[in-house]
Amino acid sequence: MGGAAKTRIVLLGPPGAGKGTQAKRLASELGLPHLSSGDILRAEVGRQSPLGIRAQSYMDRGELVPDALIIEMIASRIEGAEGFILDGFPRTVAQAEALEGVASIDVVLNIMLERGEVIRRLTARRVCSDCGAIRNLASEGLDESASCPSCGGTLSQRDDDRQEVIEHRFDVYTEQTAPLVSFYRERRLLADIDGSRPSDEVHAAVLRELTQ
Ligand code: ADP
Ligand code: ZN
Numbered sequence: 290m291g292g293a294a295k296t297r298i299v300l301l302g303p304p305g306a307g308k309g310t311q312a313k314r315l316a317s318e319l320g321l322p323h324l325s326s327g328d329i330l331r332a333e334v335g336r337q338s339p340l341g342i343r344a345q346s347y348m349d350r351g352e353l354v355p356d357a358l359i360i361e362m363i364a365s366r367i368e369g370a371e372g373f374i375l376d377g378f379p380r381t382v383a384q385a386e387a388l389e390g391v392a393s394i395d396v397v398l399n400i401m402l403e404r405g406e407v408i409r410r411l412t413a414r415r416v417c418s419d420c421g422a423i424r425n426l427a428s429e430g431l432d433e434s435a436s437c438p439s440c441g442g443t444l445s446q447r448d449d450d451r452q453e454v455i456e457h458r459f460d461v462y463t464e465q466t467a468p469l470v471s472f473y474r475e476r477r478l479l480a481d482i483d484g485s486r487p488s489d490e491v492h493a494a495v496l497r498e499l500t501q
Contacts, residue, residue: 295395295499296321296372299379299478301469302400303462304455305407305414306484310423311400311495312376319374319499324366326359326377351449351457353380353465360387367392380466385473397473398495400484404459411455415444 296319300308309325316323330348333341340362344354353359363378368391379385388394402410413427419442424431429438437444449458473479480498484491 294501297370297392297395298373298499299375299394299397299473300377300400301397301466301473301479302484303402303404303407303466304458305411306400306402307488307491308376308400310488311398311491312374313423314492315495315499316374319372321372321374322366322370323374323376324363324378326363326375326380328376329362329366330354349448349454351454351461353461356381356383356387360384363388364391379469382468382472385469394478396480396498397469397478398480398482398498399470399473400482400491402484406485407459408452408455411450412452414450415446417442418445419443 298315298321300312302308309327312323312325315321330341330344334345334348335341340358343358347354359378359380360383363375364387367373367375370392373392375388379388409427410425413425415424415426415431416422417424417437417440420437420440422437422439424437424444426433426435431438431444435444436442449455470479482491482494482498486494
């Protein structure tokens with residue numbers, strides 16, 4: 290049947306490494322819930338919930354939202370779950386330690402991408418407001434006014450995908466999230482994936498890690 294042996298999955302890596310793209314594809318192929326902390330937060334901001342209102346200023350500056358808010362938001366969604374794909378959580382050592390108290394993890398996929406490529410990709414990233422697809426103007430040869438190739442919807446740029454904010458997010462990743470690479474390597478959960486390759490090849494590498 291070829292089902293994945295590992296179903297409690299964490300995606301780690303800098304912004305723009307392709308975590309969201311890979312997570313969505315895996316979630317639909319494996320039938321696992323995709324929990325994107327960024328998507329959940331953006332939805333909270335959209336409806337201006339108390340959490341959304343508190344999170345918004347951090348997100349617009351490219352800073353991390355305080356651990357306590359994030360931990361509660363995610364823990365309530367994974368407690369007792371058989372499987373999940375965590376995308377964007379944990380992002381600090383404190384979050385990783387809290388996660389250990391809530392669920393055990395089968396594998397951490399470390400999708401690696403260097404700074405220059407992160408900046409090139411994110412400045413060209415657009416999101417479809419209708420179907421949620423993540424598109425890249427540069428790699429897909431789309432111009433600024435293009436509409437979504439899958440559904441014809443409107444493509445828009447995330448507020449935090451502006452050059453200065455992108456650079457800051459990368460620095461925040463290096464300082465606060467990169468320490469999780471050794472955290473999970475020590476626990477023998479880490480699998481390194483080269484995120485610079487085409488999306489299909491990254492997906493194939495991810496599947497190999499999940500089934501071995
Ligand atoms: P990216 O991975 O492309 O930077 P995300 O969509 O995962 O973007 O997150 C966008 C923003 O949401 C982050 O810059 C941060 O402000 C906030 N955020 C998301 N996940 C977390 C988290 N686990 N801890 C703290 N803040 C988070
Ligand atoms: Zn679309």
